[in-house]
Amino acid sequence: MNTSPSGTALRLGARSFGYSELHALALRWAGALHAAPSGPPRTVGVLTDRTLEGYAGILAALYAGAAVVPLHAGFPLERTRRMLLTAGVDAVVADAPGLAVLRELDLSEGELPVLAPFADDGGPGLIPPAGRPLDAPARIRDTDTAYILFTSGSTGRPKGVPLTHAMTRHYFGLVDRHYDFHPDDAFSQTFDLNFDCAMFDMFCAWGAGASLHPVPAQAYRDLPGFFAERALTVWFSAPSAISLARRTGRLSPGDMPTLRWSLFAGEALRAADVQDWRSAAPASTVTNLYGPTELTLTITGHRWSPQTSPGLCVNGLVPIGAVHDGHDHLLLTPDGRFSEHEGELCVTGPQMTPGYLEPQDDENRFLRHDGRRWYRTGDRVRTLPNGELIYLGRRDSQVQVNGWRVELPEIEHALAGCPGVGEAVAVTRPAGGTDEIVVFYTGERVPPARLTKQLAEILPKGMLPRRFTHLDRFPLNSNRKIDRRLLAERAAEGTAERPGAVRND
Known part of the structure; x- marks a missing residue:
């Protein structure tokens, strides 16, 4: 410090x-x-x-x-x-x-x-x-544990992830080389302290001699006002903050002139959101960061370029960039092979945790290959022509519906392109011995028949959602990320409805 x-x-x-x-x-x-x-x-x-x-x-x-x-x-x-x-x-x-x-x-x-x-x-x-x-x-010592962070576990209990001082030293050394933070900077702090990205705000600010400004909930009603009061120069949040600012009508051109850096992580970042944010913060460089806790905060990053980034987007999502220096990655296919093109991202290197606190949690999360141990992220990515990676969704976001292999992010992207729709989240729920697709969306309330017709022009019949639910806003968790788990639970509560019914709640 x-x-x-x-x-x-x-x-x-x-x-x-x-x-x-x-x-x-x-x-x-x-x-x-x-x-x-x-x-x-x-x-x-x-x-x-x-x-x-x-x-x-x-x-x-x-x-x-x-x-x-x-x-x-x-x-x-x-x-x-x-x-x-x-x-x-x-x-x-x-x-x-x-x-x-x-x-x-x-x-x-x-x-x-x-x-x-x-x-x-x-x-x-x-x-x-x-x-x-x-x-x-x-x-x-380098081998001493600096942090223990807990992530959700598929068993219903949290999984403890130890991060050593060596891991954090490598990470923040890399950050120092990539950013020009200095004592005159003013950092936002949007994440709760139990969320790994909160470490970035604290230790980047304090390492540079800059000031740290926790953002209170009421500030989201007027982010430009908060930015102006604090003269914020570095912003870091989940992408959902962009939607929140847009809903309040405070994401107009030039609204946030003091920002130098705008960093986003925790969710997939949409290209359309980057365009709106850059319009409001024209002097800001936007960076999309990606990484699970097990790999120390973030492990890749893509710096947005108005000239080249739009052509690299897939399903409207911004690339996540290249894996950090000193690390190697593999792409694992569902049949257990390795691909140069697309698959589950596996990473090894100095930012990888030595393992969970409870050894049984290591099962299926690490693999041995080429004499080394690799962390399986559970995230599917694709290699772009420039060598960077693009996020395609969770390994389980590729679902089977009536024999169709469906990419839920593709449906979300298609629906977001329909007139009147703001953002969309697609989930599945069991129905009649199979799964069916349920979509939640914001924006205008659009008749479901119109949405189905518009999507049918883009998507095969087997990929069409069976239910559309309009929301004024998406529920957010404590770190202001879209609470997808809550939306999936809401969708599952309707399993007794008549199969095939298309509704606009």
């Missing part, structure tokens, strides 16, 4: 925290963690929102030489309990909502030391935040 005493490291609401202030606070809290009755912790949970306790708590855990486990107070209690136990958390930094969760879990009565610096009551099990600070951050 840059410790320049003159710069602003973090701005929360109307309050700013300088680098020297945040650094000193993290050293003091790290000293408090070291002084816990159970001794210096090896793994520290940070159960906070995007609050001072969250940002200083992450630094304090790292300064203490511990692995950070960011957690979310809004998650179900048993999910949080499972993550605490799986990660072997032996101390927690909590803000007020996080402390309430811990008390509801009944883990704060001395069983798990808790540093809640601004708690109104002392309470049993709480670590006093005052005391002798550490003189300097603890020494660490």
